[in-house]
Amino acid sequence: MTTLAEKPVEAPEAAAAAPAARARTRRRWQRAVSPVALLALWEAGARAGVIPEEKLPAPSLVLQTGWRLAGDGTLGEHLADSLTRAGIGLLIGGVLALALGAVAGLLRLGDDLVDPPVQMARMLPHLALLPLLIIWVGIGEELKITLVALGVFFPLYFNVYAGIRDIDERLVEAARTCGLNPWQRLRHVVLPGALPALFLGLRLAIGAAWLSLVVGEQVNADRGIGFLMMEAREFSQTDVVVLGLFVYALLGLLSDVLLRIVERRTLTWRRGLKAA
Amino acid sequence: MASRTEGGLTTPVRATGVRRAFGPAVVLDGADLHIAPGEVVALLGGSGSGKSTLLRALAGLDAEAGGDIRVTRSQAVVFQEHRLLPWKRVDGNVALGLSGPGVRERVAAALTEVGLGDRGRAWPAELSGGQSQRVAFARALVREPELLLLDEPFGALDALTRLKMQELFGRLHERHRFAALLVTHDVDEALLLADRVLVLDGGRIAQELDVRLDRPRAPDDPGFAPLRRQLLDRLGVPLARRA
Ligand SMILES: Nc1ncnc2c1ncn2[C@@H]1O[C@H](COP(=O)(O)OP(=O)(O)O)[C@@H](O)[C@H]1O
Ligand SMILES: [Mg+2]
Numbered sequence: 001m002t003t004l005a006e007k008p009v010e011a012p013e014a015a016a017a018a019p020a021a022r023a024r025t026r027r028r029w030q031r032a033v034s035p036v037a038l039l040a041l042w043e044a045g046a047r048a049g050v051i052p053e054e055k056l057p058a059p060s061l062v063l064q065t066g067w068r069l070a071g072d073g074t075l076g077e078h079l080a081d082s083l084t085r086a087g088i089g090l091l092i093g094g095v096l097a098l099a100l101g102a103v104a105g106l107l108r109l110g111d112d113l114v115d116p117p118v119q120m121a122r123m124l125p126h127l128a129l130l131p132l133l134i135i136w137v138g139i140g141e142e143l144k145i146t147l148v149a150l151g152v153f154f155p156l157y158f159n160v161y162a163g164i165r166d167i168d169e170r171l172v173e174a175a176r177t178c179g180l181n182p183w184q185r186l187r188h189v190v191l192p193g194a195l196p197a198l199f200l201g202l203r204l205a206i207g208a209a210w211l212s213l214v215v216g217e218q219v220n221a222d223r224g225i226g227f228l229m230m231e232a233r234e235f236s237q238t239d240v241v242v243l244g245l246f247v248y249a250l251l252g253l254l255s256d257v258l259l260r261i262v263e264r265r266t267l268t269w270r271r272g273l274k275a276a
Numbered sequence: 277m278a279s280r281t282e283g284g285l286t287t288p289v290r291a292t293g294v295r296r297a298f299g300p301a302v303v304l305d306g307a308d309l310h311i312a313p314g315e316v317v318a319l320l321g322g323s324g325s326g327k328s329t330l331l332r333a334l335a336g337l338d339a340e341a342g343g344d345i346r347v348t349r350s351q352a353v354v355f356q357e358h359r360l361l362p363w364k365r366v367d368g369n370v371a372l373g374l375s376g377p378g379v380r381e382r383v384a385a386a387l388t389e390v391g392l393g394d395r396g397r398a399w400p401a402e403l404s405g406g407q408s409q410r411v412a413f414a415r416a417l418v419r420e421p422e423l424l425l426l427d428e429p430f431g432a433l434d435a436l437t438r439l440k441m442q443e444l445f446g447r448l449h450e451r452h453r454f455a456a457l458l459v460t461h462d463v464d465e466a467l468l469l470a471d472r473v474l475v476l477d478g479g480r481i482a483q484e485l486d487v488r489l490d491r492p493r494a495p496d497d498p499g500f501a502p503l504r505r506q507l508l509d510r511l512g513v514p515l516a517r518r519a
Contacts, residue, residue: 173337174359177352178373178415188372192363269363269399 057239062246065239074228079247082224085141086213089148094205097153101160106190118157126150126208127215134219144216144224151208156201163197164190196270199263206255214248288313288351288423288455289334294343295479296329303329305479306343313422314453318466321476322511327459330476331427334457351423352416356431358408360400360415367396370415386418387411389451390444406437410444417448424456430465442468446492463507464495473503475510483510 039059045051046058053061069075100118103110129150137143167190175189217226225244232240264271289311296304303326311317321327333341335353360369370383387393390410400408409429416424429445430438442465449456449469460466466473467487475483485507489499 170355170357170359171361174353174355175361175372176337177335178419180373184373188364189361192361195363267363269365269401 054236054238057242062239062242065237066243066246069240069243075243075247078223078225078228082213082217082226082251085144085216085224086148086209089145089212090152090206090209092145093149093152093209094156094202096149097156097201097205098160101157102164104157105161105164105194106186115161118154122154122158126154127212130215130219139220143219144213144221147212147216148209151212152205155204155208156198159197159201159204160194163194163201166197167193196267199259199267203256203259206259207252210248210252210255286313287311287346288348289457290344290346291334292344294330294333294341294345296326296333296338296341302479304333304341304343307476307480309334309457309474309481311423311455311457313455315472316449316456316458316470318458318460318470318473319476320460320463320466320473320507320511323461325476326479327476328427331425331457331459335425348422350419350421351425352419352421354409354412354416354424354426354429356428358400358405358412360408360411362400364400365396366392366398366400366403366411369400369411370396370418372415374418382418383414386414389417389448390414406433406441409433409441413444413448417452420452421454424454426456427459428461429458431461438465445469463504463511464500466507467500467503468493468495473507475507477510483507 042051042056043058043060046053046056046061051058057065066075100114104114104118105111126147130147133143133146137146171193172185172189175185180188214226217224218230221227221230225247229241229244232238232244287310289309291307291309294304294307294309295302307326307330309317309330319327319330329338329341331353332338333343333345334347335351336347360366361372364372367380367383367387370386371379374382384393384396387396390413392407392410392414395403395407395411400411403411409432412429430441433441446469458466458469467489470487473485473487474481475485477483485503487503489497489503493500
């Protein structure tokens with residue numbers, strides 16, 4: 001009886017696995033159709049002269065320009081400047097968010113002292129601080145880095161705080177009965193427990209970092225991708241402006257993919273959890 | 277307030293006048309509890325009678341508990357939920373807090389004892405409820421405790437798995453001879469495993485019953501029925517069926 005009842009249940013499941021994978025592949029192709037079509041339309045429209053070149057040059061022309069600027073080192077130089085700004089801002093904002101988020105998440109006194117002002121500051125869209133920041137730190141490098149650091153700080157702080165707060169108290173207790181002292185509990189329970197939230201915060205933070213960079217680099221920059229774009233605008237080099245957009249988009253995409261890979265490697269244990 | 281754990285005791289648990297209140301609600305009102313080396317004591321009581329509260333006080337997990345609590349430092353706890361760290365593999369969970377040479381061998385031996393010698397590299401999420409609870413037992417036993425505190429350790433398992441786990445507990449106790457406080461709401465389980473059964477009621481130990489039955493025991497042993505009747509009466513459970 002039992003074997004009879006089980007077999008028909010298992011058989012279609014095993015058989016269904018292959019078509020399901022094929023269906024998934026087909027969907028992925030389907031989802032590529034409209035973006036490729038749009039790109040082709042854009043290219044064709046530009047070549048036929050329907051889209052004026054000074055408004056929006058053909059994608060092939062943008063790529064050519066990219067190739068040329070990469071070849072003579074201009075693109076690399078400006079990219080390095082932008083990356084440096086983003087990196088320093090990320091570092092400053094990230095360290096501050098980690099430190100304050102941990103203090104607020106772990107200590108009751110820290111929670112009472114740190115969290116309320118941060119919650120209040122969150123209501124301000126940080127990009128709206130630009131005029132005030134210009135008065136405070138001027139229009140130089142400090143402005144760009146401060147803006148990035150501010151953008152990074154908030155999402156990371158909130159996720160570190162929530163990640164620590166959401167840890168199952170019962171696991172901490174079990175670790176205590178296993179003889180772990182507070183530092184060991186921090187290392188074996190709190191840190192790994194908060195890691196998924198930390199990755200989420202980091203992803204949001206990096207997104208905010210690029211956004212802040214874009215805005216910051218439009219204020220009196222003499223180098224960086226933003227400067228490249230502003231300068232090109234003055235000389236009506238639309239292809240360079242669009243190239244800058246491509247670069248920004250690519251930076252966002254690459255950093256996200258990279259972070260996802262690191263996350264998957266670090267949080268191996270979660271894969272089993274999802275399958276279960 | 278209460279004196280905490282101490283080592284080198286002849287009596288693993290010597291607790292007198294344990295008190296605990298949550299706000300105005302007094303949950304423990306002077307409970308006394310002694311456990312001799314190697315003795316298995318079952319703690320019965322209705323839901324919300326304070327069994328877990330008493331166990332947590334003994335485990336040193338409740339700083340607010342009052343009274344004179346002397347418990348050996350060589351202790352381990354098994355909870356109703358396995359409480360394995362999902363981000364550590366099974367062997368890492370068992371090894372939690374251990375140091376010194378031979379940890380790897382000790383962990384492997386403990387896992388083999390609970391019948392999971394080949395699952396050391398598995399993630400907790402890959403185990404069934406019964407297997408997870410066996411890992412929790414291995415994690416407790418690998419410390420070779422004088423005292424094992426168990427809070428309804430089989431409560432979340434299905435009936436068949438529970439029987440197997442009770443049998444495993446008997447075997448492990450036979451070999452390691454730890455003293456144990458087994459919190460349970462299952463009268464048969466208490467009679468099956470314990471040398472002595474306590475009933476917690478009104479914040480105190482309201483009844484104490486020695487179980488002098490030969491081991492291994494089975495619920496259909498002739499000596500079971502009167503003891504079961506007595507305990508169920510004390511717990512206020514009416515006997516629907518007259519045996
Ligand atoms: N942290 C707590 N805060 C407030 N009340 C609690 C807390 N823990 C337990 N209690 C109360 O104490 C009583 C005993 O709880 P517990 O020891 O868990 O009972 P048992 O384990 O016997 O079912 C219950 O009425 C419960 O509501
Ligand atoms: Mg309980």
